[in-house]
Amino acid sequence: MSESLHTFTTMPAERQPGCPFDPPKELLEAREHGPISRFPFPDGHQGWLVTGYDLLRAVLADQRFSSRKELMRHHWAMDLAGMEIPPPPPGEFLLMDEPQHGRYRKPLVGKFTVRRMRQLTERVEQVTAEHLDAMEKAGPGTDLVTAFAKPIPAVIICELLGVPYGDRGRFQDNIDKFLSGEVGDEELIAAYLATQTYLAELVAAKRANPTDDLLSDLLDSDFTDEELKGIALILLSAGFDTTANMLGLGTFALLQNPAQLAALRNDPALIDTAVEELMRYLGIAKGFQRVALEDVELGGHTIKAGSMVVLSYNTANRDPERFTDPHLLDLRRQEGGHLGFSHGIHQCLGQQLARVEMRVAFSALVKRFPTLRLAVPAEEVALRPETADIYGVKSLPVTWDA
Numbered sequence: 001m002s003e004s005l006h007t008f009t010t011m012p013a014e015r016q017p018g019c020p021f022d023p024p025k026e027l028l029e030a031r032e033h034g035p036i037s038r039f040p041f042p043d044g045h046q047g048w049l050v051t052g053y054d055l056l057r058a059v060l061a062d063q064r065f066s067s068r069k070e071l072m073r074h075h076w077a078m079d080l081a082g083m084e085i086p087p088p089p090p091g092e093f094l095l096m097d098e099p100q101h102g103r104y105r106k107p108l109v110g111k112f113t114v115r116r117m118r119q120l121t122e123r124v125e126q127v128t129a130e131h132l133d134a135m136e137k138a139g140p141g142t143d144l145v146t147a148f149a150k151p152i153p154a155v156i157i158c159e160l161l162g163v164p165y166g167d168r169g170r171f172q173d174n175i176d177k178f179l180s181g182e183v184g185d186e187e188l189i190a191a192y193l194a195t196q197t198y199l200a201e202l203v204a205a206k207r208a209n210p211t212d213d214l215l216s217d218l219l220d221s222d223f224t225d226e227e228l229k230g231i232a233l234i235l236l237s238a239g240f241d242t243t244a245n246m247l248g249l250g251t252f253a254l255l256q257n258p259a260q261l262a263a264l265r266n267d268p269a270l271i272d273t274a275v276e277e278l279m280r281y282l283g284i285a286k287g288f289q290r291v292a293l294e295d296v297e298l299g300g301h302t303i304k305a306g307s308m309v310v311l312s313y314n315t316a317n318r319d320p321e322r323f324t325d326p327h328l329l330d331l332r333r334q335e336g337g338h339l340g341f342s343h344g345i346h347q348c349l350g351q352q353l354a355r356v357e358m359r360v361a362f363s364a365l366v367k368r369f370p371t372l373r374l375a376v377p378a379e380e381v382a383l384r385p386e387t388a389d390i391y392g393v394k395s396l397p398v399t400w401d402a
């Protein structure tokens with residue numbers, strides 16, 4: 001083992017004041033020491049932290065690194081250190097390995113193809129226009145998260161799955177709770193159980209009365225109702241929260257980079273590279289973990305079987321060995337391959353949907369509100385804490401000229 005191996009000890013590392021878009025300084029410093037660091041866990045386990053692009057991609061492509069929930073350890077919460085983690089409920093395949101993972105994922109892949117998602121463009125345009133109309137009608141001054149970033153992906157994922165949008169009061173706040181990183185264990189469990197109850201009722205209702213949607217389509221597969229509940233939960237929570245945070249934080253980043261915003265407004269054809277660059281630059285899905293199933297050589301080190309590997313996706317997306325001027329938001333950037341949607345077998349299933357939503361929503365917003373600006377000083381914009389799995393803004397007060 002190399003003697004200069006860096007040990008990373010700050011978790012969760014916080015963002016620097018005034019730098020809401022950059023990964024925490026300690027993570028960037030760890031990467032400067034090298035693509036892999038030692039990472040002692042609060043329960044005494046000696047884990048690893050990967051911050052370099054090439055190594056991180058190699059881990060994601062290697063099935064000797066497992067995603068199984070029950071093999072994981074808590075890596076920052078002192079009070080949870082050493083606590084055993086139960087296996088994921090049936091259907092929640094993000095935290096499973098093959099062959100269980102593929103059994104769930106395969107029947108879904110065809111429902112999220114580029115072609116299928118492009119067909120949704122018109123509907124996404126309509127929903128976006130309705131929300132922008134409502135903003136315009138209400139007049140200058142709104143919270144962009146409530147008026148725009150959250151409802152657009154929420155309506156679309158509900159329609160796709162066949163979840164009545166009118167029911168969202170029964171699950172949206174609860175899903176927010178378990179993704180916000182801000183509520184205690186008791187509240188978290190209550191929110192999770194309430195969502196489970198809602199989804200059980202929904203699956204039963206679809207069985208009794210199938211409709212034309214993804215959940216009803218899956219009734220013909222060999223999945224049990226328990227499994228369908230798990231699949232619905234993973235799609236609903238991923239579909240709600242991730243794109244919403246990209247739209248909120250992405251708009252904040254554009255407003256803070258006026259030359260880039262102007263470039264996009266003047267050249268709408270920039271939208272495809274703009275979306276990829278915002279995904280790279282913002283890295284809202286900041287990090288996940290894997291665990292080595294056997295001894296694996298990685299970057300000149302032996303990762304022993306059973307060792308935890310914490311993966312810092314957002315730091316890897318700022319790796320200067322992979323991206324030129326990595327800390328610069330450049331909507332014209334041609335260097336693809338960011339890890340914002342991950343890589344390997346767990347690579348985001350909904351990425352084509354997210355792309356369609358982001359392309360349509362950002363394009364329409366910058367066109368419709370050319371004078372859009374923050375209504376509060378940038379330092380007052382409320383950010384999600386680093387304990388949240390998905391980073392973003394909690395609210396984004398904006399205004400514009402009537």
Ligand code: HEM
Pocket residue numbers: 067093094095105157234235238239240242243246284285288339340341342343345346347348349350351353354
């Ligand atoms: C900009 C928005 C999005 C971001 C940043 C994002 C990010 C990610 C990332 C990083 C992973 C992989 C995690 C890992 O490596 O273990 C993932 C997986 C996943 N995402 Fe997304 N996602 C987004 C939108 C969506 C949408 C709209 C959907 C739903 C329809 C979705 C559904 C899923 C599912 C089902 C998985 C699990 C895939 C598997 O384990 O095979 N995502 N996403």
